[in-house]
Amino acid sequence: MELTNFSLIYPNEKSKQEHLEGICVPDIDMYTLQELGLLEIFDLKSATLSDYFTTDIEVMKYRMGIFRDMMDNPAISETFNKVIPIVQDITELRRLESDSGDADDYLSSITEIELYISCIDILNSGLSQVKDNVKSQAFKILTQRITELAESEYYAELNRKLSELTRRVREIKSVTVGVNLDSQLRPTGAGVLAVNSEAFKSGDALDKILRLNFKDDEYTCIASLVPFSKKQSENQKIAMSNAFNSAISDVYRSSLRSWKKIVQSYVLENTDFLIELMPEIEFVVKGAALMSELSQRGFDLCTPTFAELDERKFEAVELYNPVVAMKLPKGEDIVGNDISFSKEDALIYILTGPNRGGKSVITCAIGIGVAMMQLGLFFPAKSVCVSPADAIYTHFPTGADDTIDKGRLGEECARLVEIFDNVTRYSLVLLDESLSSTGSYEGSYIASEVIAGLAIVGCRALFATHLHELASEIDRINEVSKAKNGSYIDTLVAGIDEGKRSFKIVRAKPDGKSYARDIADRYGLTFDKIIDKIDKQ
Numbered sequence: 001m002e003l004t005n006f007s008l009i010y011p012n013e014k015s016k017q018e019h020l021e022g023i024c025v026p027d028i029d030m031y032t033l034q035e036l037g038l039l040e041i042f043d044l045k046s047a048t049l050s051d052y053f054t055t056d057i058e059v060m061k062y063r064m065g066i067f068r069d070m071m072d073n074p075a076i077s078e079t080f081n082k083v084i085p086i087v088q089d090i091t092e093l094r095r096l097e098s099d100s101g102d103a104d105d106y107l108s109s110i111t112e113i114e115l116y117i118s119c120i121d122i123l124n125s126g127l128s129q130v131k132d133n134v135k136s137q138a139f140k141i142l143t144q145r146i147t148e149l150a151e152s153e154y155y156a157e158l159n160r161k162l163s164e165l166t167r168r169v170r171e172i173k174s175v176t177v178g179v180n181l182d183s184q185l186r187p188t189g190a191g192v193l194a195v196n197s198e199a200f201k202s203g204d205a206l207d208k209i210l211r212l213n214f215k216d217d218e219y220t221c222i223a224s225l226v227p228f229s230k231k232q233s234e235n236q237k238i239a240m241s242n243a244f245n246s247a248i249s250d251v252y253r254s255s256l257r258s259w260k261k262i263v264q265s266y267v268l269e270n271t272d273f274l275i276e277l278m279p280e281i282e283f284v285v286k287g288a289a290l291m292s293e294l295s296q297r298g299f300d301l302c303t304p305t306f307a308e309l310d311e312r313k314f315e316a317v318e319l320y321n322p323v324v325a326m327k328l329p330k331g332e333d334i335v336g337n338d339i340s341f342s343k344e345d346a347l348i349y350i351l352t353g354p355n356r357g358g359k360s361v362i363t364c365a366i367g368i369g370v371a372m373m374q375l376g377l378f379f380p381a382k383s384v385c386v387s388p389a390d391a392i393y394t395h396f397p398t399g400a401d402d403t404i405d406k407g408r409l410g411e412e413c414a415r416l417v418e419i420f421d422n423v424t425r426y427s428l429v430l431l432d433e434s435l436s437s438t439g440s441y442e443g444s445y446i447a448s449e450v451i452a453g454l455a456i457v458g459c460r461a462l463f464a465t466h467l468h469e470l471a472s473e474i475d476r477i478n479e480v481s482k483a484k485n486g487s488y489i490d491t492l493v494a495g496i497d498e499g500k501r502s503f504k505i506v507r508a509k510p511d512g513k514s515y516a517r518d519i520a521d522r523y524g525l526t527f528d529k530i531i532d533k534i535d536k537q
Contacts, residue, residue: 006145006273008138008280009052009376011062024056026374027391027422035394036367037323042286046279053374055388057306063284063376064303065136070288071295073133079126080285083119087278090115090271113162116271117155124150149270173199287377290322294380299325299334301378305385309426312460314341314366318382321365322372325380335503336382337362341460347487348455350471351464352510353494358503359464360396362494363432366462367392370428389428389460393419396432409435416450425458432464444469448477455481455489462492471510 010016018024033039033049042049054060070076093112123146131143149155176194179187201220291301300318307313318336325334335358341347351359365380370389373379379386395415412435423429434450435443444467451470454461455477463470471491478489495504524530 006138006141006277008066008142008277008284009059009063011058011137015056015059018056019054019059024054024059026053026055026389027393027427028053028371028374032367032392032394033371035396036364036371036392038368038371041290041323041326042283044279044282044286046282049375051279052283052376053371054376055309055374055390057388060304060306060373060376060388062136062138064378066138066284067288067291067377069130069134069136069139070284071292073130074292075126075129076134076139077285077288077292079122080281082122082126083274084278084282084285086115086119086122087274087281090119091275091278094275110162112271113158116274117159117162119274120146120150120155120270171197173197287375290326291378294322294325297325297328297330299380300336300382302381302383304373304379305383307385307387309387309390311387312341312343312347312426312458313385313387314339314370314428314460315386316340316366316369316379316381316384319362319365319369319384320380321361322368322380323364324361337365337503337505339366339505343458343487345488346490347458348451348461348489349463349492350451350474350489351462351492351494351505352466352468352471353505355466357494358505359494360432361503362505363430363462363464367394367428367430387426390424390426391422391428393423393427393429394432395419395430395434413446420453420457423454423457423459427457427459429454429459429461431462433466434463435465435467441469443467444473448473451489452477452480452486455486456484458487468510 005013005016007016010019015024028050030039030048030050038049090112093115127139127143127146130139131147134140134143172195174196175192176196178191178193180189182188295301299320299322316337316339319339320334320336328334337358339362341349351363353359369379369381369384370386371392373384373386374388395412416434419429431450435447447463447465447467447470451461451463474489474491481487481489490507491509492505493508493510495506
């Protein structure tokens, strides 16, 4: 069974090739991933996270099968984690060989074969434990292929020959060196006369006394070579070491040459497969680790019900932010929210509410949920029906003070223009406290124009904002949108329950006064508290 085109994240060669050609690849850049907090979770070494997003529903389903097997069988991740550093060593060994330009470094070949055999042994041992439990086609193929490799005659022969050669190489304790001298005793040439399984003796008087043997023999040194003195430079040591390694490699060249074809046609082909699979292994291990941690903490993860791209649907029950959930103390719960976008109802929402009321958290949760799904991971909600997005665009605070700053406002507007240059009706746009760098009047005016523009585009969008005046413009913006056959806009509110933040998001008209009362009460600036302070003076 050949594994040349095998993939853990693409169901067939066609879907993989289409992805490489940019087909079914959403626009989700590093800026967005950073703002959503996903780069911190997926700290990938072999590739960038943006390489793995897809809009192909069949690819997502294929990956979810992989992740289900990994979550149900922790031995798979344990096995992959053992293999990753070994494959990295193989990759580094090849890089060093390439840099040195020595294609016939037979001792390095032995090391690569040892590493390859370690990989196959680890994979065979780990995957054999789960071969009867896995349900995904990918792991069924992989376990079968690894079993075939480990039980093949080639593999047995490779092990036998490697054991023999390794024993011979590892048993080398010393080499006998011959040096030709000219008439003035200057070296004219040097070479290895023999390799020995015994180390030479120093030949000094103390060594002879300790051995109680005063007889000279072929392993007794009569004089040390100067290059191995304490004053030897690092370059001299490296040069001498390389010379001996090259000589030893030459000694075994004839032994290794006889089975070089096996190394080239069998080992190299299969190590190539492992090296090429390495980024995918790292990705699925990180994804499975995230979901296993969430699951162990009791947070919901669901298999999405997929809607077609054109439906532009998002109906989530008990959606939560997994990045926030991962940072909570173990045992602490997180508030989930029901969020719904649909072209029959509303595709765009303006979310208002008190500071620290959960606006930013739910805004990110929507983006993270869609991103996780389009990586092939399960959705952080109790249930969800969702259409993939052809892009996720975010516009979050830059961290500057919320003061009038023409430079920052210009930067915010430039970013919004960039979004409008690329957004389509199938995109997801998330705006969090955008235009907060300017005054309330100016901010509300520009925000209403932006919201109206997104409504005409017809994409799904959420604008979390402290600009409560914007909510009063909804009816007017909807009239403009309706005249242009745009989508409907509605409002959401981060709730206050008996004066406390509930972190529940409800579909309602905002009440700016309640937020002002909440802030005044928090800082002790209600009329009653002020009077109480005055009376106590």
